[in-house]
Amino acid sequence: MLTSIVVVPDSVKTFIPTSARTRRNWKNSARLRDPFQFCHLFLFLIIGYFLLFSVQTVEAKVLPRFRSSPKKSTGISSGVAVSPRLRSDRKAINVNFNNLNKAKSVTYTLIYQTNGRDEGIRGSIDSSAGNSTTRELLFGTCSSGVCRYHANISSMRLEIETALLNGKRTLKRFKIRV
Structure with a gap:
């Protein structure tokens, strides 16, 4: 998790509200505005999608087997x-x-x-x-x-x-x- 440190000059400090509730909302809104956090999340989702759905299955190649050619039936039954x-x-x-x-x-x-x-x-x-x-x-x-x-x-x-x-x-x- 990234933490940002904001340096505020003394002249601006008077405009930042000091109540605890307001301070908490101001910190949360600063976290959501971090553009790199959104990019990292988006990049993670894209890479995950490609890794999950672009995996190719490998099939074994079936080699041909030797077969004798079928003979034409002449109906030889024990010599006749x-x-x-x-x-x-x-x-x-x-x-x-x-x-x-x-x-x-x-x-x-x-x-x-x-x-x-x-x-x-x-x-x-x-x-x-x-x-x-x-x-x-x-x-x-x-x-x-x-x-x-x-x-x-x-x-x-x-x-x-x-x-x-x-x-x-x-x-x-x-x-x-x-």
């Missing part, structure tokens, strides 16, 4: 490879089966909805068919060479069930967007 492909006119799906010599039998099921009704195709492949084969699964029905294709197809999925030579059974599911 399955590769479904949508036909260019989008009215059928071609399913390629490879390494059939590692399985006793393969069963496929295609299920989809058309106009709110469930439709589907089911079939099987024997191991005597060779090492690889292809099936074309139409989205519709054919009779006497005339095919009627379904419209508004949704929720299509293909399931491949494989019976292996060692007795195990595997199931591979595909979701197909038409």
